Amino acid sequence: MRTQSAVLFEQPGKWEVVDLELEPPRQGELLVKMAAAGLCHSDDHMTSGDLVLPPGALPMAGGHEAAGVVEEVGPHTPGWSVGDRVVMSFLPACGMCRWCASGMQNLCDNGALVLAGIRPDGTRRFSLDGSPVGQAAGVAAFSQYSTVSVQSAVKIPDDVPLEVAALLGCGVPTGWGSAVRSAAVEPGDVVIVMGVGGIGMNAVQGAAHAGASVVIALDPVESKREAAGAFGATHTAATAEEATEIARGFTNGQGADSCIVCVGVVTGGQIAQAVEAIRKAGTVVLTGLPRAADDHSLPISTRHLTLFQKRIQGSLFGESNFSRDIPGLLQMYRHGQLKLDELITTRYTLDTLNEGFADMRAGRNIRGVVVYD
Numbered sequence: 001m002r003t004q005s006a007v008l009f010e011q012p013g014k015w016e017v018v019d020l021e022l023e024p025p026r027q028g029e030l031l032v033k034m035a036a037a038g039l040c041h042s043d044d045h046m047t048s049g050d051l052v053l054p055p056g057a058l059p060m061a062g063g064h065e066a067a068g069v070v071e072e073v074g075p076h077t078p079g080w081s082v083g084d085r086v087v088m089s090f091l092p093a094c095g096m097c098r099w100c101a102s103g104m105q106n107l108c109d110n111g112a113l114v115l116a117g118i119r120p121d122g123t124r125r126f127s128l129d130g131s132p133v134g135q136a137a138g139v140a141a142f143s144q145y146s147t148v149s150v151q152s153a154v155k156i157p158d159d160v161p162l163e164v165a166a167l168l169g170c171g172v173p174t175g176w177g178s179a180v181r182s183a184a185v186e187p188g189d190v191v192i193v194m195g196v197g198g199i200g201m202n203a204v205q206g207a208a209h210a211g212a213s214v215v216i217a218l219d220p221v222e223s224k225r226e227a228a229g230a231f232g233a234t235h236t237a238a239t240a241e242e243a244t245e246i247a248r249g250f251t252n253g254q255g256a257d258s259c260i261v262c263v264g265v266v267t268g269g270q271i272a273q274a275v276e277a278i279r280k281a282g283t284v285v286l287t288g289l290p291r292a293a294d295d296h297s298l299p300i301s302t303r304h305l306t307l308f309q310k311r312i313q314g315s316l317f318g319e320s321n322f323s324r325d326i327p328g329l330l331q332m333y334r335h336g337q338l339k340l341d342e343l344i345t346t347r348y349t350l351d352t353l354n355e356g357f358a359d360m361r362a363g364r365n366i367r368g369v370v371v372y373d
Helices: 041-048 109-113 164-168 171-183 202-211 222-231 240-251 266-275 300-309 322-334 350-361
Strands: 004-009 016-022 029-038 066-073 085-088 126-128 130-136 145-149 153-155 190-194 214-217 235-237 256-261 278-286 310-313 344-348 366-370
Touching: 004 350, 004 366, 016 145, 016 350, 029 085, 029 164, 029 266, 041 350, 066 164, 085 164, 130 266, 153 322, 164 171, 164 322, 164 344, 164 366, 171 278, 171 322, 190 202, 190 240, 190 266, 202 214, 202 222, 202 256, 214 222, 214 240, 222 235, 235 240, 240 266, 256 266, 266 300, 278 366, 322 366, 344 350, 350 366
Parallel strands: 190 214, 190 256, 214 235, 256 278, 278 310, 344 366
Antiparallel strands: 004 016, 016 126, 029 066, 029 145, 029 366, 066 085, 085 153, 126 130
16 A cells, blocks of 8 residues: 655655555564554654664654554454454564563663664665665654554553553653653652653653652743643743752751753753762663764763762663553553643644744644644
8 A cells, every 4th residue: 555654765855755555464463553643753763863773764654653543454463343443652672582571671681773774684664666675663653544463552542532642652761661660759758850841741740750859940931841740740940050059058958859851952061960960879761862973972070970879860761661551651640640632732733744843843743633534
């Protein structure tokens, strides 16, 4: 079949909407009609070249945060039916590797395929004029239809709007888990969230839900600071210095228990500010990514790590197990314990996708969403 998809042909570049050929699902696969796709900074990292794709990955059908409806089930694929409503995980879980067996689906060995845009057998399902096209994260959310592995899909209830559910494919579990799991926020904690966009705002929600007494939303964009209170922030700050002083004011000068770095394009300087902002034995959670050129730039004092026993903790997908956490977070949403509708700032079409990313870079959105007919 043919499907309209937003494709990246070069780095740096922009998304171009073209018609692609899409293969039907094989065993263990689903043909999904996309309903909505979230605009994540990771997608923008691809177009800017901040996230360098491996050789041969381009062209790539983009997008990794999505929800849709199953249109066709591959042969000999039990447990799935036409009409199932699903959220896609950008990190597939095989269920058999060491990491899946240890309850760490986010570190599944299949994650190595995410940037290559290929299947475990090395093949691709999209093509253009007979030439193969990669599938971002095995999902290709910026496509009307996509053939996805059941390892990347989880069923969801019928009463959850699909454009809301799409946010569970990346941003919500990543931010939430960065606070609840990676930072291990406890009741009474003082927490700084650096950057409160589509991921950071969910770190604010997670910290508040875990019982933090002080949640400081740090962002230079005034509209995001104003919105943060509705998600659980008790204080806001425009600069790291201001956030640090607020945290010290509640901790007898010691600093925050944790600082969760959710900036879209992280700099070494921001990580250093986060390390300065936390107390002895405090934790910096690094959720955002730097530019590829800055990957080895970390100007921090190692004395802080050794003498003050501070910790820098990386966080991939918020340490989430998607088959457990996506249904769990949706249950919280259904019971009024998690805000999702409020995260969506603007809705776009596939043809206005580049405008959506321009709005994201300008700080006009918490989360932009592409909505399909």
